[in-house]
Amino acid sequence: MSRGTLYDKVWDRHKVTTLPNGQDQLFVGLHLIHEVTSPQAFGMLKERGLEVARPDLTHATVDHIVPTANQDRPYSDDAAETMMAELEENVRDAGIQFSDPTTGDQGIVHVIGPEQGITQPGKTIVCGDSHTSTHGAFGALAFGIGTSQIRDVLATQTIAMEKQKVRKIEVTGELDEGVEAKDIILEIIRRLGTEGGVGYVYEYAGETIENLDMEGRMSICNMSIEGGARAGYVNPDETTYEWLKDTDYFQEHPEKFEELKPYWESIRSDEDAEYDDIVEIDAGELDPVVTWGTTPGQGIGIDDPIPEPESLADDKVDTARRAQKHMRVEPGETMEGYDIDVAFLGSCTNARLPDLRRAARIVKGREVDDDVRAFVVPGSQRVQRAAEEEGLKDIFEDAGFEWRNAGCSMCLGMNEDQLEGDEACASSSNRNFVGRQGSKDGRTVLMNPRMVAAAAITGEVSDVRDLKEVNLA
Amino acid sequence: MSDPTEDIPSVDYVEGSGIPIRGNDIDTDQIIPARFMKVVTFDGLGEFAFFDLRFDDEDNEKDHPFNEERFQDSNVMVVNANFGCGSSREHAPQALMRWGIDAIIGESFAEIFAGNCLALGIPTVTADHETINALQQWVDDNPDGNIEVDVRAETVTYGDNEVNVSVDRAQREALVEGNWDTTALMKANRNAIEETASQLPYLDQTRSDIEADD
Numbered sequence: 001m002s003r004g005t006l007y008d009k010v011w012d013r014h015k016v017t018t019l020p021n022g023q024d025q026l027f028v029g030l031h032l033i034h035e036v037t038s039p040q041a042f043g044m045l046k047e048r049g050l051e052v053a054r055p056d057l058t059h060a061t062v063d064h065i066v067p068t069a070n071q072d073r074p075y076s077d078d079a080a081e082t083m084m085a086e087l088e089e090n091v092r093d094a095g096i097q098f099s100d101p102t103t104g105d106q107g108i109v110h111v112i113g114p115e116q117g118i119t120q121p122g123k124t125i126v127c128g129d130s131h132t133s134t135h136g137a138f139g140a141l142a143f144g145i146g147t148s149q150i151r152d153v154l155a156t157q158t159i160a161m162e163k164q165k166v167r168k169i170e171v172t173g174e175l176d177e178g179v180e181a182k183d184i185i186l187e188i189i190r191r192l193g194t195e196g197g198v199g200y201v202y203e204y205a206g207e208t209i210e211n212l213d214m215e216g217r218m219s220i221c222n223m224s225i226e227g228g229a230r231a232g233y234v235n236p237d238e239t240t241y242e243w244l245k246d247t248d249y250f251q252e253h254p255e256k257f258e259e260l261k262p263y264w265e266s267i268r269s270d271e272d273a274e275y276d277d278i279v280e281i282d283a284g285e286l287d288p289v290v291t292w293g294t295t296p297g298q299g300i301g302i303d304d305p306i307p308e309p310e311s312l313a314d315d316k317v318d319t320a321r322r323a324q325k326h327m328r329v330e331p332g333e334t335m336e337g338y339d340i341d342v343a344f345l346g347s348c349t350n351a352r353l354p355d356l357r358r359a360a361r362i363v364k365g366r367e368v369d370d371d372v373r374a375f376v377v378p379g380s381q382r383v384q385r386a387a388e389e390e391g392l393k394d395i396f397e398d399a400g401f402e403w404r405n406a407g408c409s410m411c412l413g414m415n416e417d418q419l420e421g422d423e424a425c426a427s428s429s430n431r432n433f434v435g436r437q438g439s440k441d442g443r444t445v446l447m448n449p450r451m452v453a454a455a456a457i458t459g460e461v462s463d464v465r466d467l468k469e470v471n472l473a
Numbered sequence: 474m475s476d477p478t479e480d481i482p483s484v485d486y487v488e489g490s491g492i493p494i495r496g497n498d499i500d501t502d503q504i505i506p507a508r509f510m511k512v513v514t515f516d517g518l519g520e521f522a523f524f525d526l527r528f529d530d531e532d533n534e535k536d537h538p539f540n541e542e543r544f545q546d547s548n549v550m551v552v553n554a555n556f557g558c559g560s561s562r563e564h565a566p567q568a569l570m571r572w573g574i575d576a577i578i579g580e581s582f583a584e585i586f587a588g589n590c591l592a593l594g595i596p597t598v599t600a601d602h603e604t605i606n607a608l609q610q611w612v613d614d615n616p617d618g619n620i621e622v623d624v625r626a627e628t629v630t631y632g633d634n635e636v637n638v639s640v641d642r643a644q645r646e647a648l649v650e651g652n653w654d655t656t657a658l659m660k661a662n663r664n665a666i667e668e669t670a671s672q673l674p675y676l677d678q679t680r681s682d683i684e685a686d687d
Contacts, residue, residue, distance in 0.1 A: 016659075016666050019658060020650060020652055021643045021644075021647040023643045029676070037562065039514070050660075079511035079512070082513060083511060146563035146566075146585060146588060148563060152659060160659060194555060194558060195555035195581060228555070230584050259674070316497070318496065318497065319498050322496070414507045414510060431559060436502050440525040
């Protein structure tokens with residue numbers, strides 16, 4: 001068992017008791033909710049005559065179903081309108097703060113928590129969404145839960161969990177031009193497998209991780225679940241603290257910053273912490289990574305050949321064959337030159353301001369390929385405003401991108417933004433599962449935001465290093 | 474659901490006929506495509522289980538065990554590795570449960586999916602690749618054959634075979650003891666919850682709205 005890690009320390013601080021089945025009951029410091037996975041939980045609560053225990057530690061937003069083009073109410077999609085209305089009623093009844101679109105604070109749940117400063121080091125954070133692992137970038141213990149567990153948290157502000165093992169992933173090496181956090185996590189998943197993290201929490205460490213900005217760390221922690229790990233985290237450091245200082249909570253409560261800093265420092269993994277496993281990754285060798293298949297573990301460097309299914313581990317052969325048929329790719333080819341129809345720049349993985357800035361440097365002064373529909377969906381209303389203020393919207397629109405409102409959009413087919421037929425999409429999102437983007441014949445190629453920008457311009461999967469970047473300053 | 478005071482049933486044993494769902498990495502987007510989640514209850518999700526694998530664009534049936542007449546009464550699903558990966562949507566096990574699945578035997582399960590199954594009282598028991606393959610083949614040959622999943626003893630019995638399976642310790646305890654519905658169990662620890670919360674530096678300890686309820 002691990003000892004002295006952030007995971008151990010935060011777990012111990014939040015442990016209420018051990019339940020008869022051997023699971024621990026953990027206190028939840030922040031419960032984030034959204035319109036898709038919470039209504040049934042509120043329904044269960046009502047059936048049992050229970051109240052929301054800690055509305056003050058619960059925060060809501062709307063992201064999955066929210067239209068990104070026309071947000072006038074009622075929404076044109078009746079089902080979406082019903083879900084929104086249900087959430088509005090539930091949060092009103094319970095007295096839960098709701099970052100709805102009229103507040104200017106709405107956005108993808110994993111973007112707004114950090115923005116508002118309610119995501120903090122050493123908190124336990126849960127949400128009915130598997131990408132809750134994102135918040136681990138701040139040194140929080142954050143993980144996705146199912147709807148019955150949402151009921152538990154609403155009713156008790158606690159959750160029943162089994163303690164897991166801790167794998168330290170030590171990333172070293174200087175990133176090449178065009179390579180970013182997204183490429184690191186895609187490589188980690190490729191190497192350790194989509195189920196390699198089951199039973200583990202991932203601690204991302206090493207100089208490469210320490211040198212990343214908070215948005216990069218969020219991109220990495222975000223996709224922990226794609227590697228099977230329910231949670232991933234980075235130990236908090238000065239980069240974390242500097243970022244937190246500018247958030248609402250600490251702007252409003254500056255005294256809290258100094259007050260909490262000793263706690264944040266105390267939960268960092270000890271120098272001599274013990275881990276259940278340690279893996280080393282040399283990120284200096286990485287090229288931009290793209291996926292060739294239908295699981296996030298099926299990634300390769302842009303110059304690398306698509307693998308022969310038979311060359312993979314036995315249990316991956318069949319999945320790889322099916323994936324190559326779906327994607328219509330052949331072993332031995334590279335993904336460079338793969339025609340795309342759609343370019344999607346968005347999602348909780350890669351729709352924060354620095355992501356959009358980097359992509360804009362590629363896009364500026366260029367034009368989207370005639371055969372591509374390209375759109376940018378900022379992760380939150382705040383990202384959207386900031387990007388508009390610094391001229392990014394104009395850069396994207398001038399090039400032929402559509403500029404949308406904040407939401408999950410085409411990361412998953414729950415709103416109007418969907419692939420049609422067998423369209424291929426260069427996507428900055430996190431899942432390339434069959435049907436994920438709304439069409440069961442649709443084809444998703446995951447990549448970093450700059451690579452999406454490059455694909456939009458050329459109309460095919462391209463090496464962004466071949467396109468000169470423009471300095472926006 | 475039930476009255477909180479009502480006893481939660483023990484699920485130490487499930488039996489019935491099997492249905493094989495082959496393939497590794499079957500994600501929750503395949504189990505229940507996102508467009509069917511635009512609902513505020515779980516009612517009626519059963520008919521959408523594996524929808525895109527079962528129907529083509531014109532809603533014609535495709536080859537899939539969930540479409541086969543011989544498996545329509547099956548309740549024990551036999552799957553391969555990393556089943557239920559991806560999204561945390563409880564809609565996935567809800568859809569399977571409402572279709573008729575009471576237990577799942579597989580090589581391995583994604584963690585959130587297994588947790589969601591437990592919250593519904595659905596055991597997710599595991600065995601190695603060869604054992605699962607043999608069982609899937611047997612189910613194919615014996616669609617009406619009875620499979621017994623003994624959660625307590627960690628065995629699966631079918632035909633003349635009895636094989637050992639693994640059940641996660643907490644899952645086994647919860648299912649066998651009938652305490653897999655954790656809300657009432659955890660709510661009873663109210664004082665301990667308050668005690669833990671009072672030690673957390675980031676919580677505002679001056680809040681005055683804590684009141685005795687029950």
